[in-house]
Amino acid sequence: MKFSELNLNDNVLEALDAMMFDECTPIQAEAIPIILENKDLIAVAQTGTGKTAAFLLPVLNKLSEGKHTPDKINTIIMSPTRELAQQIDKEMEGFGYFVSVSSVAIYGGNDGIAFAQQKKGLTLGADVVIATPGRLLSHLNLGYVDLSHVEHFILDEADRMLDMGFFEDIMQVVKCLPKERQTIMFSATMPSKIQKLASSILTNPEVIKLSVSKPAEKILQAAYVCFENQKLEIIRTLFNNEDAKKSVIFASSKLKVKEVARELAKMNLRVGEIHSDLDQKNREQMLQDFKSNNIDILVGTDIIARGIDIDDIGLVINYDVPNDSEDYVHRIGRTARANHEGIAITFISEKDQENFYEIERFLEKEIFKIPLPAELGNAPTYDPKNNSPRKQQYNKRPARNKNKN
Known part of the structure; x- marks a missing residue:
């Protein structure tokens, strides 16, 4: 399937064309229409299948229409590690070059200057916040982060977050979110602990499960x-x-x-x-x-x-x-x-x-x-x-x- 066959607006399609993205991967073809319909989603897909674009593109599509509350945090994308947060932020920058959307990456392992920059992005109300659980919680506990306007809450590599002991941190963040929101969860596996988390934070979710691909022939x-x-x-x-x-x-x-x-x-x-x-x-x-x-x-x-x-x-x-x-x-x-x-x-x-x-x-x-x-x-x-x-x-x-x- 081509991206042009999806219900994406001209701004996003122009960005995809400039980046020479033409064909959807299977996870993109299945997930993007569901996310555009504002449904909750659990998607089980491996790394390397194009899942980052599968959740970024429909969110950017909605934000580019300008119907969200300005100067407020609209979307939170949580990832288990700083490295993955940086990768998502890099893709966000690529797509965001063509779509007027603000974003800030929130993760630890840096100095006080970076923490101050993160605080500024959060208080000014970046459209999209890409964060590791512990660092986002640190900012939340200091009392200056307003999550009352969040419309999209996305957990990437949720199974890794649980493996790393972030269940309580995730639930602390969830308590600060509006009950009326879209929640999207991507995971490489679907063990019982992921099912428990999903039942706690998602509402009547659609489920996509791509079969595990075989290892590369080389x-x-x-x-x-x-x-x-x-x-x-x-x-x-x-x-x-x-x-x-x-x-x-x-x-x-x-x-x-x-x-x-x-x-x-x-x-x-x-x-x-x-x-x-x-x-x-x-x-x-x-x-x-x-x-x-x-x-x-x-x-x-x-x-x-x-x-x-x-x-x-x-x-x-x-x-x-x-x-x-x-x-x-x-x-x-x-x-x-x-x-x-x-x-x-x-x-x-x-x-x-x-x-x-x-x-x-x-x-x-x-x-x-x-x-x-x-x-x-x-x-x-x-x-x-x-x-x-x-x-x-x-x-x-x-x-x-x-x-x-």
Whole structure:
């Protein structure tokens, strides 16, 4: 579908034409008409599907008509991280060049001057506020932010916000909003906690769920079947055999991230770590060091699975098997971007075999299992049906005595 087939006004279509946007992505084709009709919406779509334009364009379309209250905050877009807020703000600037709409980005990790500039934008009443939850709440608590005229409340990557512990912050902001508003929620996944949030803040929402796309063809996928205590030695072997590509390693918890990063540093590898214990300033500095090649390897939790937009990552390692297929696709999608090739390697311990088998079923193919280097010893057999935690728990039950009277 072309943008010209949607009910967008001439100002927005002119902006799209100048930016050489012609064809809608599937999420844009489905979401834009719903948002233009002022309906609440839950949209489940991956990063990279064009979702930012899917909510920006209809909001800009309404604002360009000039029917909103001037000098008041009309739209709030909340994002989980400073990096994503900056990306949204950048797209807003691109579209806003052709549509007379004011906006301000509100996020932490900067100095007092920036805070003062944010305060000025909020008190003057920017049409669109793009904010991280914690920083917006900081301004709200100081008493000078008026949200009584907000017509559109948008949560981008809502699942990440909940993963990062922002549920209470979101609900505090919601208490300051008018009950009569349009609420739009974008999420890459739809777990029960997202459904709970949606039922709390949305009214009779439309639901769009795009199927998870398969990984890019240029990603070479492979795996090691191994014991937990063999994983670090596999990494040592991988990086001893060739120069370290720019690499991302995903682990299941922040404690494991710290442990892996510490052990890689002992191997004299240039490594950094990102997890929720780091404040925004340190997370941003770590990402900048990674982008500028000051470090070669970045170890992190799923907090970065949809937050890194770097084109030259050559290798992704899943130190632990992700919980589901969607997380797997997001993780390995950090490589093979912008027509580059990439490698994704997953370490499969016994307890993770059933999860990985489900990922293979989703991919509709078997991932090649690389034999362990001989010096690391024997590997467990890849037998997902018998190595499932449920099966093992069942096998550990004491046998019932059928002859008991």
